[in-house]
Amino acid sequence: MAKYDVVVIGGGSTGTAVARDCAMRGLKILLLERDDIASATTGACAGMISSGLKYMDEPNIVDMCSDEVVNFKRIARHVMEKNPIITPLLEMSDISSGGNFAEEYSKRAETRDVPPVLFLTPEDSLKIEPTLNPDLIASIYFEEYFISPFALCMLQALDAKQHGADIKTYCEVTDILTKKGSITGVQYFNRITDKMESAKTRAIVNAAGPWAHKIAALAGAKLELRLNKGAHVILDRRVVNVGVIAKAIEGRMIYLFPHENTVLLGTTALDTWEDPDTLVASQDEIEYLLKSMEWVVPSIRDARIIRTMEGVRPLIPTWKIPEGDVTRGYEVIDHEPEGVSGLISFAGGKLVMCRHMAEAATDLVCKNFGIEAECRTHIEPLPGNSDDVDILALAKEYGVSQHTVERMRARRGTEIVMILELTRDHPEWKTTICTCEPVIEAELRYAIRATFPQTLNDLRRRIRLGTGPCQGTFCTFKAATILAEELELSGADFQLEIVDFLAERWKGKRQSIRGEQIAQEELAQGIYACVGNLDQALERLDYDLKPWEEVL
């Protein structure tokens, strides 16, 4: 049986950060993820490396967030972007409610290389963002950094791997083994091989997010979380020039943030006891977001919604206060005092804190092990961030369109040279597979070979396959063919792969489908049902409808 120093459970932003930190400090690491990297909470977030704007009442957390932004700029600039953000003020009462935000934000602005909070006239505001309600009386302007959460997790996982960690996706922990109150190992079901497997370990870091309490329970430890769900509505393109923040119907803060080639409208915050796996955005959540944003961006209801996504936040369990008042700090819980030695769990936290959380947990692991090792995760760059990338020169050298190369760069930085190199032997791999983003065949092949995806959905997280306005209408069958060839899938599995991916896309589309997206869906159904006959193949394929596919 394989022996590890630490088993990390969970492949989200925190889990991959822990694996990276531990591996960089010389520990032997196994990361177990029941699905894919960044497939749950992290994958449903807006990607904001927040300077802490919502938590100005917690200055120590704002300090930490601000420092982490600086760290990310050092290690992951290639997968980040800076968004200017406008908060239009429609009435005088909107001004007073800003609190000490401007002061707290501005204090730390310089270290992040952003201007202090600025107040803009209505005229200037409208020049920057003509979609704003022209009745605004002023606007607050500031800047925030954003990161691709999928890229961040994948790069952290790959870096951990390069430092010797074993990363296993589709491995669900079924039991935690203890001896005399100490962790000795884990048992897990490997969904790829369909086999139970196990590993020995001295410690477990439980980064299972909204499932962390269930993992703790496997070791007989107690962990409470306040689970809170949030929905995003995803628009087909950048319908706003900059980010826009507004007050929702009950006074919460909601936003429109440009994200990659789309805009995210988010988010809701509702305490939840539903199964995170099958959770979908509700009509109430979609309407809440549209209604609230409509006051400041009146045209938002006319924008094309391509899908929604829903995630669950594992908040620190503070009860009897509104969600917004729960601290956005995190807790690292050592379960030793309750008699489970070697188990460390997380509660709370934000995307921006994931590296910091990992450092704290790894410090604790090292302390428990009696090891002295310095954290270097904030100094050493993530893969691909070693240098600038000359898009024009690479596009010319390899004969690939500049836009394709630039989109690729935004995912992999300097590593795109390895992708482009594949086209030397296979010029036909310059073919565009996903025409929305765009993604060429070489990038698909490279992602399959180098970043351990098992499904088309995994590829979606790695290269944004099927995330554009057509939502997989035109790339699914092409990508499935390539995946089937690379992974040597059977004919039935190839078809199942297509159906599964379309079902996953449908999960996000169904709740919000309207307007042009209905025309798009007709086309998709025409291709896969009428032409591909996949609806007829379902029975033969032994396909079970997903919970969100059930016809009412």
Add this chain to the structure above:
Amino acid sequence: MSEEEYRTVLATLKEEAIYPYTEDEMQVVKSVESCINCGLCIQHCPVVAAVGLDSFSGPRSIAVELSRSPPEYWTTADVVYLCTGCGTCREVCPKDVDIPEIVNLIRARIFKHRPDLVPKQLHAADAIIVEHGLAFVPWEDPEEKVESRNMRLERLGLRYVPDQVVKGADVLFYPGCQAEERAQEVKESAKIILDHFKAKFTLLEEMNCCGLPATLLGDDKTALELALRLKKKVKDLGVKMLVTTCAGCTSNLARIAERDAWGIPVYHMLEFLVEEIGIAKLSSAFKQSTEEEPLRVTLHDPCHLIKHTSRITMDYAGQILSLIPDVEVTHSFAHDSCCGGGGLVSYHAGDVARAVMKENLAAIEETGASRVVTPCPLCTAQLEDSLFRQGSSVEVDDMTVFIAQRLPQKG
């Protein structure tokens, strides 16, 4: 709320390559929201058909990929300058996506913010427009221009109708840069036609470009300046309508006349003939043929008429040709396919423009016609050049010239 604060914001926007869309631009981009990625436009795009998707990723990619993330506008420079702007994509689009306008919009962004990515030949073309207010360097010696004109008149057997500038005339004849500086026979023919039908016409005191080439290369500032200069001249002359012989000018003048509220209609010569002179007058106007054999002719439809203005103009062209004795029209299967001369592509990518033309050439040869007629001096030049390179015996006539030649000579 100081100016300084706003400048700070602009600095960030520049650094992040965010150049806010104006409300007008937003409307254009908004049309892309309807795209369902069906790919019909790719199947019909003449540039894709000519050079393949690997060289030109096609209208869908411009609509879907390239317009979604404005900060990446600069990465599109290797694609958008290969679009000939023919407008076929917009015509076949089931969702009315305005792709040609998106191309103009992206080109304008690149011209303004990343001029280093604009093909250098287009910068040279822009310099000429800015300096002379014309798409071509004007004749250095006016005498030589007259000599060239006379040679053309003689070769084509056309009479000379003197230039005239008349305030309060009914019709302003606007030749466009090509007919003014190069294909002078087109301008002369237009005057012959107007004179024949006794239209009270005037020319401009000083010709200036309508601004279409500036728009196409992305120099919106110059395009607007030229449009406003032209409006002033039109207003000063107090004419009732404008007639032009160039397809590009027709579509662009119609657009800016509406945008800038000129208050007069813009006609192509063919529209003027059918709608203002009338078929009845036209049918008795043409002289009898002296040829033994009927002349076999095929038509080429300029994109700027059929796809940017109205298909009806080419119906008029057919009607007019049918009135001319001993002219037999054979339709080419590629009659409405782009000649490759649009979008300023031929300025910097002659190979692409010629590849686009290729299909037309084969189709023209197949008709067995001995002459191609087209109501646009630019298409005429592009077709003439390509047919000549191919060693074809087929001749090309601008339709205005073709008509003028068939009106009876008078003193």
